[in-house]
Amino acid sequence: MELAAKYTPAEVESKWYQYWINNGLFHSQPDHREPYTIVIPPPNVTGILHMGHMLNNTIQDILVRRARMTGKNACWVPGTDHASIATEAKVVNKLAQQGIKKRDLTREQFLEHAWSWTHEHGDIILQQLRKLGASCDWDRTAFTMDEVRSESVLKVFVDLYKKGLIYRGLRMVNWDPKAQTVLSTEEVIYRDEKSKLYYLKYYVADTDTLPVKPTNEEGEILHKDAKGYYAVVATTRPETIMGDTAMCINPKDPKNQWLRGHKVTVPLVNRVIPVIEDRYVDMEFGTGCLKVTPAHDVNDYNLGKTHHLDTIDIFNPDGTLSEAAGLYIGQDRMEVRKQIVIDLSAAGLVEKIEDYDNKVGYSERNQDTAVEPRLCRQWFLSMQHFANIALPPVLEGKIKFYPAKYITTYKNWLENIQDWCISRQLWWGHRIPAYFLPTAEDEEEQFVVALSPEEALEEAKKIKGFENITIDQLSRDEDSLDTWFSSWLWPISLFNGINDPGNGEIKYYYPTSVLVTAPDIIFFWVARMIMSGEEYLKDVPFGNVYFTGIVRDKIGRKMSKSLGNSPDPLELIDKYGADAVRMGMMLSAPAGNDILFDEALCEQGRNFNNKIWNAFRLVKSWNVEDKPQPDTAQKAVEWFDNMLCRVHNEIDGLFSKYRLSEALMVVYKLFWDEFSAWYLEMIKPAFGQSIDRQTYRHTLQFFDHLLRLLHPFIPFITEELWQNLQQREEGESIMQAQLPQVHTADTALLSQFEITKEVITNIRNIRLQKNIPAKQSLDIFHKGNADNYYDSLIGKIANISHIQAWKDDMNIPSANFLVNTTEWIIPIGNMIDKEAEIKKIEADIQYYEKFLNSVMNKLNNEKFVNNAKPEVVALERKKQADATSKLETLRENLKRFSE
RNA sequence: GGGAGUUUAGCUCAGCUGGUUUAGAGCAUCUGCCUUACAAGCAGAGGGUCAGUGGUUCGAAUCCACUAACUCCCACCA
Numbered sequence: 002m003e004l005a006a007k008y009t010p011a012e013v014e015s016k017w018y019q020y021w022i023n024n025g026l027f028h029s030q031p032d033h034r035e036p037y038t039i040v041i042p043p044p045n046v047t048g049i050l051h052m053g054h055m056l057n058n059t060i061q062d063i064l065v066r067r068a069r070m071t072g073k074n075a076c077w078v079p080g081t082d083h084a085s086i087a088t089e090a091k092v093v094n095k096l097a098q099q100g101i102k103k104r105d106l107t108r109e110q111f112l113e114h115a116w117s118w119t120h121e122h123g124d125i126i127l128q129q130l131r132k133l134g135a136s137c138d139w140d141r142t143a144f145t146m147d148e149v150r151s152e153s154v155l156k157v158f159v160d161l162y163k164k165g166l167i168y169r170g171l172r173m174v175n176w177d178p179k180a181q182t183v184l185s186t187e188e189v190i191y192r193d194e195k196s197k198l199y200y201l202k203y204y205v206a207d208t209d210t211l212p213v214k215p216t217n218e219e220g221e222i223l224h225k226d227a228k229g230y231y232a233v234v235a236t237t238r239p240e241t242i243m244g245d246t247a248m249c250i251n252p253k254d255p256k257n258q259w260l261r262g263h264k265v266t267v268p269l270v271n272r273v274i275p276v277i278e279d280r281y282v283d284m285e286f287g288t289g290c291l292k293v294t295p296a297h298d299v300n301d302y303n304l305g306k307t308h309h310l311d312t313i314d315i316f317n318p319d320g321t322l323s324e325a326a327g328l329y330i331g332q333d334r335m336e337v338r339k340q341i342v343i344d345l346s347a348a349g350l351v352e353k354i355e356d357y358d359n360k361v362g363y364s365e366r367n368q369d370t371a372v373e374p375r376l377c378r379q380w381f382l383s384m385q386h387f388a389n390i391a392l393p394p395v396l397e398g399k400i401k402f403y404p405a406k407y408i409t410t411y412k413n414w415l416e417n418i419q420d421w422c423i424s425r426q427l428w429w430g431h432r433i434p435a436y437f438l439p440t441a442e443d444e445e446e447q448f449v450v451a452l453s454p455e456e457a458l459e460e461a462k463k464i465k466g467f468e469n470i471t472i473d474q475l476s477r478d479e480d481s482l483d484t485w486f487s488s489w490l491w492p493i494s495l496f497n498g499i500n501d502p503g504n505g506e507i508k509y510y511y512p513t514s515v516l517v518t519a520p521d522i523i524f525f526w527v528a529r530m531i532m533s534g535e536e537y538l539k540d541v542p543f544g545n546v547y548f549t550g551i552v553r554d555k556i557g558r559k560m561s562k563s564l565g566n567s568p569d570p571l572e573l574i575d576k577y578g579a580d581a582v583r584m585g586m587m588l589s590a591p592a593g594n595d596i597l598f599d600e601a602l603c604e605q606g607r608n609f610n611n612k613i614w615n616a617f618r619l620v621k622s623w624n625v626e627d628k629p630q631p632d633t634a635q636k637a638v639e640w641f642d643n644m645l646c647r648v649h650n651e652i653d654g655l656f657s658k659y660r661l662s663e664a665l666m667v668v669y670k671l672f673w674d675e676f677s678a679w680y681l682e683m684i685k686p687a688f689g690q691s692i693d694r695q696t697y698r699h700t701l702q703f704f705d706h707l708l709r710l711l712h713p714f715i716p717f718i719t720e721e722l723w724q725n726l727q728q729r730e731e732g733e734s735i736m737q738a739q740l741p742q743v744h745t746a747d748t749a750l751l752s753q754f755e756i757t758k759e760v761i762t763n764i765r766n767i768r769l770q771k772n773i774p775a776k777q778s779l780d781i782f783h784k785g786n787a788d789n790y791y792d793s794l795i796g797k798i799a800n801i802s803h804i805q806a807w808k809d810d811m812n813i814p815s816a817n818f819l820v821n822t823t824e825w826i827i828p829i830g831n832m833i834d835k836e837a838e839i840k841k842i843e844a845d846i847q848y849y850e851k852f853l854n855s856v857m858n859k860l861n862n863e864k865f866v867n868n869a870k871p872e873v874v875a876l877e878r879k880k881q882a883d884a885t886s887k888l889e890t891l892r893e894n895l896k897r898f899s900e
Numbered sequence: 901g902g903g904a905g906u907u908u909a910g911c912u913c914a915g916c917u918g919g920u921u922u923a924g925a926g927c928a929u930c931u932g933c934c935u936u937a938c939a940a941g942c943a944g945a946g947g948g949u950c951a952g953u954g955g956u957u958c959g960a961a962u963c964c965a966c967u968a969a970c971u972c973c974c975a976c977c978a
Binding site: 237292410523608689851 | 902903904905906911912913914916919920921922925926927928931932933935936937938940941942943944945957958959971972973974975976977978
């Protein structure tokens with residue numbers, strides 16, 4: 002068949018993906034083989050593929066494909082995540098565009114919209130993964146809100162509630178005013194911000210009874226103006242003064258002693274509040290006076306509790322000011338901040354304004370809205386128990402982290418664990434299975450937790466005073482659960498291990514083999530899966546965790562839409578082919594390091610595919626004949642067989658350490674340098690000649706073996722060539738081909754051949770320097786004990802007709818070179834440039850003299866000879882001997898040339 | 901404020917418990933080649949006082965200390 006000189010991936014890739022699907026090659030079911038399971042980190046159901054997904058899924062595919070080829074029953078389970086906040090936000094936006102407000106819809110109506118959005122977009126990202134070549138078992142595709150997963154989530158909620166690990170409590174929580182939901186502490190990310198520190202005047206309300214006046218060392222009165230005495234409070238959030246219910250000083254603060262026991266007036270608001278004392282206050286910060294707003298700051302809330310202060314909640318859920326604020330009602334908090342500063346200044350209540358760097362919390366999902374601390378009644382999961390069970394498996398090495406440095410991060414978090422706020426004020430998600438009983442407003446709330454309204458009713462009837470309650474009187478909690486409360490069950494719920502504990506699948510596939518994920522979700526997801534695994538299966542969810550880095554652009558910036566530096570993965574695939582893009586990702590992706598993605602790497606991948614393609618073209622172009630195998634071919638086969646074994650073993654080692662980019666580089670070099678540049682050149686028949694059957698058979702075997710080693714990285718082209726290398730049965734695939742068993746490589750033979758390569762390179766160099774055409778064959782000589790095992794190969798590759806031993810009485814103008822201690826001599830007739838030769842020899846002499854000198858320094862050092870290991874000393878002696886002999890040869894040559 | 905990590909050729913990185921010819925790879929660069937598989941190629945070449953300082957040692961890119969720069973994570977100083 003005629004093959005184009007350039008490989009074109011597009012057709013090939015879709016053809017083979019379809020073939021794999023048609024033959025059910027991705028599907029797994031339990032059998033006698035050892036399982037190899039990976040569960041996909043479920044992408045957002047309405048998301049689209051970005052470079053991070055590309056990296057992550059390429060790695061998973063490589064691992065899964067390799068597992069299949071090493072006798073394992075590999076199962077890669079795909080699925081998507083309902084991503085409650087993100088998806089709900091998208092649906093709300095879409096509705097807004099149609100002029101529909103979420104508040105105008107019933108829960109059911111809203112969910113209908115959300116589901117249709119999900120059905121419309123939910124498949125996109127999984128379709129995109131197919132383009133990449135992902136060998137997921139699509140029959141198992143799951144969704145965190147499908148029936149099995151939803152049931153699992155609710156069961157777990159009920160179970161944990163019954164175990165007393167889930168509780169409902171009034172806490173200071175993080176509120177996202179845009180999404181209008183509470184967030185967990187992990188979902189708040191803090192950003193440095195340039196802001197202002199406002200120094201506000203709080204006039205003393207009871208000046209008449211001020212016994213101690215504020216003075217400086219000279220006795221001058223301070224903090225006094227026409228309106229009286231005042232304290233100064235430094236704050237970054239002047240808009241919260243309407244919620245102030247006290248001012249706090251440190252009891253030991255000398256400069257604020259005069260305020261003890263007094264009252265001050267909140268500026269503008271004119272509410273009189275007490276001055277309280279607490280050691281919490283930092284005397285050095287600002288003026289040492291702290292305004293206390295218990296409703297809107299965690300620390301203030303705690304102060305409020307200890308000092309029994311009132312709590313005034315001045316914000317509405319959407320971040321506007323509430324009636325309780327008394328001022329600026331209905332305006333947004335950020336607007337109010339600007340306005341109140343103007344108003345305060347106008348009233349002469351601002352002493353000064355300073356620049357200030359502080360950290361502001363933002364919602365992880367919604368990074369343009371600052372999170373507001375808010376006092377709320379929410380559902381929490383007690384985490385201490387889970388921290389206790391999740392720490393040992395990682396510390397004891399039952400779960401291995403790659404890279405291991407994340408063990409410290411993990412440990413740190415678990416040792417300072419906080420309870421997990423699991424309720425969200427969202428509709429898109431798993432609705433909390435809690436039912437409230439009818440109670441009056443001033444009574445404490447009463448509720449039951451149960452899987453169904455019927456069960457809830459049964460539970461409710463047991464409560465004193467509610468014996469006659471009816472099902473209509475129960476009202477189910479409107480809130481839903483944090484998305485991670487379903488993802489943390491993923492490795493279990495995918496195999497239905499919650500609803501049907503101990504079923505065949507969960508027993509076979511769990512624990513999974515490896516989790517491939519980004520380090521930024523180590524707390525959100527990785528840690529919590531370990532918790533749920535230990536809780537429900539008494540076993541770890543995975544044996545290994547491979548943390549990928551963040552994909553950045555080539556100058557190290559994060560990829561983002563606004564920077565426009567994030568390439569569209571699908572466009573890259575169109576341009577270079579999926580194999581090339583996979584290679585591009587993997588060529589620079591050591592575990593845990595960020596990867597600096599450069600399109601040039603895809604080009605490198607494409608070039609490599611082209612290289613393989615052309616090697617294939619060459620091999621297929623040969624005519625095969627029954628004839629004796631030449632000595633060169635026999636030696637080449639023997640050598641390459643050993644080389645292949647050595648690299649194969651090396652790759653095994655690299656995979657066991659998850660050093661995938663190195664494994665790829667090693668096999669890349671094996672194919673390009675050893676196989677194409679050396680082996681094929683050595684066995685290549687002369688133009689128009691045929692190849693002997695034996696060599697050809699070996700070559701096909703090698704090619705097959707190489708394709709298998711390459712397949713996990715570049716599945717498409719390897720399948721294409723493997724299918725065409727020889728006749729295959731219908732349904733057969735390289736995907737299922739096993740990696741051959743290899744023997745231990747003969748290292749002596751391999752290093753002998755490396756010497757041969759060096760000889761050839763030297764000859765090529767001299768040809769280049771002296772302009773001797775490759776076509777002109779040469780006779781060469783060697784001095785000393787040269788092994789002649791590979792002489793025939795030198796002859797073939799370097800076009801040498803005879804290699805002979807040098808006789809001392811010969812006198813031929815020549816160019817010489819040294820390989821190890823053997824000197825090689827190439828007669829070059831009148832092309833000799835004596836001066837150049839002398840210069841070269843002198844440079845060599847200088848180098849070896851210096852080298853010998855450093856060796857002798859060691860050997861003359863008694864301490865070295867006495868203390869170093871014998872083999873090290875022996876090595877140095879060998880260096881000495883070699884260098885001495887080289888110098889001898891070089892000096893002789895120098896003499897000859899100088900004559 | 902606490903913790904972790906990084907710093908090796910122009911770029912991205914190897915170099916595991918110190919000693920394998922005074923540091924390796926890929927890419928990029930330079931030189932010469934359109935040699936009948938591949939110019940997405942072939943044959944060559946150059947390029948590094950291993951961040952700095954000090955220490956341990958017969959011997960340090962490798963171990964220790966300090967310094968500097970960068971990165972990340974955690975933390976309720978308004």
